[in-house]
Amino acid sequence: MSDAVKANGEPKNYLNDTYGIKSWLLTLDHKRIGIMYLITLTAFFLVGGVFAAFIRLELMTPKGDLFEAETYNKMFTMHGVVMIFFFLIPSIPAVLGNFLIPLQIGARDVAFPKLNLASYYLYALGGMFAIAAILMGGIDTGWTFYTPYSSSYSNSFVSLALVGVFINGFSSILTGVNFMVTIHKMRAPGLTWFRLPLFIWGHYATSLIQVLGTPVVAITLLLVVFERVFNIGIFDPTYGGDPVLFQHMFWFYSHPAVYIMILPGFAVISDVIACFSRKRIFGYSFVAFSSLAIAVLGFLVWGHHMFVSGQSTYASMVFSFITFFVAVPSAVKIFNWSFTLHKGSIKLDSPMLYVMGFIGLFTIGGLTGLFLSTLGTDVHLHDTYFVVAHFHYVMVGGMVMAFLCGLHFWWPKMTGRMYPEGPAKLGVMFVFAGFNLTFLPQFILGYMGMPRRYHAYPEEWQALNIMSTAGATVLGLGFGLTIAYFIWSLFKGEKAPANPFQAKGLEWDIPSPPIAHNFEAIPIVTWEAYPYGPEEAASQSTETATEPAKEDEVV
Amino acid sequence: MSDHAQGAHSLHHLHQFESAEQQYESATLGMWAFIVQEILFFGGLFCAYTVYRNTYIEAFTAGSHHLDIFWGTLNTVVLIASSLTMAMAVRSAQTNSGPGRIIGWLIATIILGCTFLGVKAIEYTGKWHHHLIPNSTFQWNDPAFPTVTLGPAKIFYSFYFVMTGMHALHMIIGVGIMLWMIAKVRRNEISAQYFTPIEISGLYWHFVDIVWIFLFPLLYLIGRHH
Numbered sequence: 001m002s003d004a005v006k007a008n009g010e011p012k013n014y015l016n017d018t019y020g021i022k023s024w025l026l027t028l029d030h031k032r033i034g035i036m037y038l039i040t041l042t043a044f045f046l047v048g049g050v051f052a053a054f055i056r057l058e059l060m061t062p063k064g065d066l067f068e069a070e071t072y073n074k075m076f077t078m079h080g081v082v083m084i085f086f087f088l089i090p091s092i093p094a095v096l097g098n099f100l101i102p103l104q105i106g107a108r109d110v111a112f113p114k115l116n117l118a119s120y121y122l123y124a125l126g127g128m129f130a131i132a133a134i135l136m137g138g139i140d141t142g143w144t145f146y147t148p149y150s151s152s153y154s155n156s157f158v159s160l161a162l163v164g165v166f167i168n169g170f171s172s173i174l175t176g177v178n179f180m181v182t183i184h185k186m187r188a189p190g191l192t193w194f195r196l197p198l199f200i201w202g203h204y205a206t207s208l209i210q211v212l213g214t215p216v217v218a219i220t221l222l223l224v225v226f227e228r229v230f231n232i233g234i235f236d237p238t239y240g241g242d243p244v245l246f247q248h249m250f251w252f253y254s255h256p257a258v259y260i261m262i263l264p265g266f267a268v269i270s271d272v273i274a275c276f277s278r279k280r281i282f283g284y285s286f287v288a289f290s291s292l293a294i295a296v297l298g299f300l301v302w303g304h305h306m307f308v309s310g311q312s313t314y315a316s317m318v319f320s321f322i323t324f325f326v327a328v329p330s331a332v333k334i335f336n337w338s339f340t341l342h343k344g345s346i347k348l349d350s351p352m353l354y355v356m357g358f359i360g361l362f363t364i365g366g367l368t369g370l371f372l373s374t375l376g377t378d379v380h381l382h383d384t385y386f387v388v389a390h391f392h393y394v395m396v397g398g399m400v401m402a403f404l405c406g407l408h409f410w411w412p413k414m415t416g417r418m419y420p421e422g423p424a425k426l427g428v429m430f431v432f433a434g435f436n437l438t439f440l441p442q443f444i445l446g447y448m449g450m451p452r453r454y455h456a457y458p459e460e461w462q463a464l465n466i467m468s469t470a471g472a473t474v475l476g477l478g479f480g481l482t483i484a485y486f487i488w489s490l491f492k493g494e495k496a497p498a499n500p501f502q503a504k505g506l507e508w509d510i511p512s513p514p515i516a517h518n519f520e521a522i523p524i525v526t527w528e529a530y531p532y533g534p535e536e537a538a539s540q541s542t543e544t545a546t547e548p549a550k551e552d553e554v555v
Numbered sequence: 556m557s558d559h560a561q562g563a564h565s566l567h568h569l570h571q572f573e574s575a576e577q578q579y580e581s582a583t584l585g586m587w588a589f590i591v592q593e594i595l596f597f598g599g600l601f602c603a604y605t606v607y608r609n610t611y612i613e614a615f616t617a618g619s620h621h622l623d624i625f626w627g628t629l630n631t632v633v634l635i636a637s638s639l640t641m642a643m644a645v646r647s648a649q650t651n652s653g654p655g656r657i658i659g660w661l662i663a664t665i666i667l668g669c670t671f672l673g674v675k676a677i678e679y680t681g682k683w684h685h686h687l688i689p690n691s692t693f694q695w696n697d698p699a700f701p702t703v704t705l706g707p708a709k710i711f712y713s714f715y716f717v718m719t720g721m722h723a724l725h726m727i728i729g730v731g732i733m734l735w736m737i738a739k740v741r742r743n744e745i746s747a748q749y750f751t752p753i754e755i756s757g758l759y760w761h762f763v764d765i766v767w768i769f770l771f772p773l774l775y776l777i778g779r780h781h
Contacts, residue, residue, distance in 0.1 A: 102571075109571035111581040177588045185581040186571070211588055215596035223603075223717065232689045232713040234603065239706035245606055249599055522573065 013416065017516040028113035029516060033120050034099035035414065037090060040124060042483065044086040047131075051079035053476065056438075056469040064456040072455035073140040074156065080143030082134075085165050086127050088399055089172060089257060092264035093179070093210075094123070096406045097203045099414055101179060103507035103514065104197050106188025106523045111181040115174055122171035129164025133157040142453065144254070147235040147246040151227040159228050162221045169218040172260075176210030179203055188506070190525040197505055197529050198287050202267020205291035209256045209263075209298060217253030220246065244309055251302035259298040261395060262362075263291055265402030266333055269355055272409050273337050275503040276352035277344025280530040283336040290329035297326045307378045316375055323373035330366050334359060349501070350424035354405030357432045361397025365390060368443065383453075386446025389439045397435055404431070404482060409503075411486070412496030416513040419493060423485040430478030437471025504531055579751050586755035590762045597721070597766055604714050604773065611707035616778030617700035618711030621687060623678055627775040630674050631767065637667035638764045644736075645757045651747035654740045661733050661740070664760065668730045675723050682712070689713040715774055722770060725763045732756045 010016060014031045024032055054075045058066040067075065098116065102109055110116050133139055139161045141150040150158050183204050187196070224246070226232050233239035235246045266287075274281045281287060303311055303319030337359060346352070368390040371377050381387060404427075411419050441464040450457055457465070499508040506523055507514075572578040608615050644660035647653075686694035689712040695705040736753050739745055745753055 107571065111571065112585060113569075113571060115585075173592050177585055177592070180588055181581050181585045184584060185577060211592045212595055215592045216599040219596050219599040219721075226713075226717060230689075231691045232717070233706065233709045234713050234717075239709050240611065240704075241706075241710060242606065242610075245603060249603065252599075517570065 011511065012515060013511065013513040014516045015416070015513050026117070028109070028117055030098050030102050030110050030113065030116060031414070031514065031518075033116055034095050034097075036120055037094040037098060037123070040120075040127065041087055041091060041095060044082055044127060045479075047134075048079055048082035048087055049476065049479070051075050051082065052472065055079060056472040058455050059457070059465045060462075060469045062457050062459045062462050062465075067455060069455050070140060073142075073453070074138035076453055077139045077142050078134055081130060081139065081161060081165070083395075084143055084257075084261070085168055086123075086130060088261045088395060089168075090123060090175075091261075091399065091403050092268060092406060093175060093203060093206055093260075094120075096268065096403075096410060097179060097206075097264060098175075100410065100507055101182055101200065101203060102186065103413075103510070103518055104200055104505055105183065105186055106191055106506050106519065106525065107182065107186035108517045108519065108522075110178050111186055112178050115178055119171045119174045119178065122167055122174070126164045126166070126168030126171060129167065130161055133160035133164065136160070144247075144250060145221065145224060146250075147224060147227075147243045148237055148241075151224050151235055151246075152238075159225050162225045166218050166221050166225070169214045169221075172210050173214045173218075176207035176214070179207040180211065183207075188523050188525055194285065194288070195525055195528050196288075198270035198281060198284070198291075199267040201288040202263050202270065202291050205295040206260055206263045206267075208292075208295050209260050212299070213253040213256040213260070216249060217257075220249040220253070244306070244311065247306050247309055248302070248311075251305045252299070255302040255305065256295070256298040258391075258394070259294055261399050263294060265358070265362075265399045266291060268402045268406035268409070269337065269358055270333075271503075271505070272351050272405055273340050273355050274530040274532060275409070275501055276347050276349060276355070277340050278347075278532045279340055279344040280528075280532055281336065282339035282342070283332075284529065286332050287336050290332040293329040294326060297322065297329070301326060301373075304373050304378075307375060308382050320373050320375050320378075324370065327366060327370060334363055334366075350419075350421060350428055351405050351409040351501075353425065353428040353432075354401050354408065357428065358398060358401040358405060361393055361401060361432075361435065365393030365397055368393065381446060383451055384446035385442040385450045385452055388452050389442035389446060392439045392442075397439070401431070401435075404428075407486070409501070410507075411489070412500045413507055413512045413514070415490055415493075416496050417489045417493030418496045418500060419489045420485050423481060427478050427482040427485070430474055430481060432478075434471050434474030434476070434478050438468050438475055439471070441465070441467045441471075504529075575749070582751045582755055583758075586758050590758065593725075593762060597718075600714070600718050600721070601769070601773075604718070607707075607710050607714070608773075608777075611710065613700060614703045614707030615711050617697055617703045618708050618715070619775060619777045619779075620699070621682075621685065621697070622715070622775050623681065624775055624779075626674050626678050627771055630671050631771050633667050633671050633674070634764045634767050637664050637671070638761055640664045640667060641757050641760045645750070645754050648740075648745050648750040648753045649747060654743070654745075657740050657745065657753070658737050661737050665730055665733045668726055668733070672723060672726055672730075675719065679716075682716075687712050689716055718770055718774070722763065722766050725766070729756075729760050729763055732759065 014029055024036065027033060027036075054067070055072075058064065058072055058075070064072065098110070101107075133156075136157050138156055139154075139158055140156045141154050141158055145158070145162065150162075183196075183200055223232075223234050227234060227236060233241050235241045235243050237243060270281055270287055301319055301323045303315055304323045307316050307320070337355075348356075368386070372381055372387060372390060408419055408424060411417070445461055445464050445468075446452075448461065450461055496512045498511050500512075501508075506519075506525070509523070510519060568575045568578040572581065640660050640663040644657055644664060647656045647660055682688055686692055689709050693705070693709050693712065695703070695708040697703065697708075733756065736745075736756055739752055
């Protein structure tokens with residue numbers, strides 16, 4: 001069936017296997033679902049980007065001259081809601097995870113293809129609710145939906161947006177369930193846990209958080225909806241309810257959600273850095289377990305968002321202490337990636353440039369996190385631009401860079417076309433330079449005390465704010481350029497060979513783009529992950545465990 | 556999509572699986588993972604309940620006294636019985652006892668499930684008449700508990716309605732699943748070789764029952780020694 005050659009000579013693949021809009025909208029093929037996510041996500045990214053542009057425009061001048069304060073509240077809220085719930089959380093798992101997990105583990109599809117499609121439609125439906133809320137007049141609570149403002153006072157379309165986030169949460173949960181089962185039960189013969197690419201480990205850890213965390217925020221947000229719509233009393237202080245309880249329940253998910261937003265980034269980086277250093281990843285099992293450690297520790301640190309919310313000082317001390325621990329597995333990853341580079345033959349293609357950018361920016365994002373997890377300094381920095389800069393360094397400098405990195409790396413596999421390397425390199429430079437110009441000044445502004453979520457500020461901060469806005473413009477140009485040449489490449493790009501980067505992994509052994517059922521025959525895996533060295537490549541079909549096993553123990 | 560599955564396998568396993576056994580294990584693990592997320596979903600409610608129960612002990616006791624212990628107990632018995640009939644349905648599928656018997660047990664489960672929901676409706680109506688629905692019409696006046704004010708009492712009833720309401724919603728979905736299972740049995744899709752759907756539906760049903768086993772004492776039985 002799959003050998004069939006089309007009339008025009010092009011071999012059958014998942015893109016030309018069937019035609020028509022229905023064959024896409026009702027597809028059960030994980031690869032097509034991944035592409036559908038990519039298109040929808042990009043739309044949400046652009047919507048969120050427009051709000052970001054409005055924020056930066058307003059902040060060019062000290063006076064609130066472009067928007068009313070209320071409108072500005074809506075701008076940053078909708079920027080946050082769209083970017084976090086509808087872009088960052090699904091980004092890498094839903095696009096690259098969907099596309100690659102079955103390919104990398106040698107399976108024909110995810111365990112539950114219908115559920116996978118249902119997840120996509122839940123995501124789209126949730127997105128519709130959010131878009132409806134935006135079009136009808138917006139939301140002004142901040143993306144955190146803190147009570148009692150969100151439950152009793154806000155006159156904006158909070159319930160609609162909350163229902164959207166609630167539905168989208170179930171998309172996330174079901175994707176997590178699907179990936180977990182797929183990774184547990186669908187691996188090809190011989191593909192043991194420690195032969196898996198680290199991309200899979202990262203997604204496994206992500207799925208754990210999605211399944212364990214998301215339901216808690218789902219019920220929490222539902223309670224706020226009930227409070228708004230039916231006027232029940234759970235968080236409402238006039239009945240003796242506790243708004244701080246909302247914060248606890250919200251952050252119990254939303255802090256781990258930060259790791260939903262970064263672990264898949266780690267997953268991508270591990271695969272790409274090994275390929276472009278032509279070396280097995282340094283300390284494979286440490287990188288693998290550090291993902292799980294982050295997933296577990298991530299559930300124990302939510303209180304660090306609430307140091308000034310009136311939680312007990314002793315709780316704050318414990319949360320602060322555990323938060324420092326998160327730095328350990330994160331640093332394990334950074335050091336292992338750096339050692340992977342050591343004595344590798346590094347090729348600076350554009351995916352690798354994104355890796356380099358990621359490592360630098362994520363390190364800054366991570367280290368500034370330590371400032372915030374320290375009780376004393378957090379009181380000073382809480383709710384300032386320092387926090388804004390910190391999480392943008394992790395989310396944009398980390399996750400978005402990693403997403404772009406993965407998109408470039410696997411673009412030939414996904415589309416059968418090469419992206420143009422020249423513009424891609426230019427794109428990285430724009431993104432990297434623009435990003436730093438946007439957010440580095442915000443660290444300084446925050447340290448000087450500029451609070452977040454205000455549309456006006458004292459005049460002495462204007463120079464830094466103008467730098468930030470200029471940087472955002474460059475960053476936007478970088479994203480625009482990237483989207484443009486990706487679309488260009490679909491039509492004019494060079495035809496991609498099966499393995500353009502000489503990368504290792506089951507997905508590279510099949511044609512680009514893959515056939516509808518991925519593999520002609522399910523492969524039998526007898527080698528470790530990332531067999532990049534010369535002797536390892538030669539012995540790919542034999543067991544090679546001795547040398548790398550030693551390496552693992554060094555760290 | 557099923558064009559890939561070949562020969563004798565195609566009846567029992569989908570194209571993405573290599574064997575019927577792999578499909579069975581995946582489906583079961585998937586349902587367990589789903590139940591874990593359900594536990595966390597209700598867990599959020601139980602956690603919030605615990606916090607307020609600890610803050611407003613008197614109010615929760617007072618609120619509990621206005622719940623009808625007769626209907627609550629009856630419903631507990633009904634649900635435990637439905638778990639038995641569900642287990643019997645799974646058992647008859649596994650032992651190839653014929654579609655008639657499987658459908659019989661499934662219908663018994665549905666009847667018990669609907670009985671539960673009917674009783675719940677009676678209880679909700681009673682609360683409506685006593686102005687104990689926690690919206691803007693909520694009224695509170697209980698001479699037996701003079702120190703309990705309206706606010707905390709309303710919080711108790713908010714929990715009562717959200718928790719039992721979420722549970723009832725799960726029951727309704729469960730009844731829907733049972734109807735679907737009956738259709739599957741009638742189409743001869745269930746046999747001693749392939750009973751996965753009915754088994755994982757059973758897992759779901761038992762889970763929903765267990766939630767009630769926690770809800771019943773937390774809502775109906777607290778402070779009964781007063």
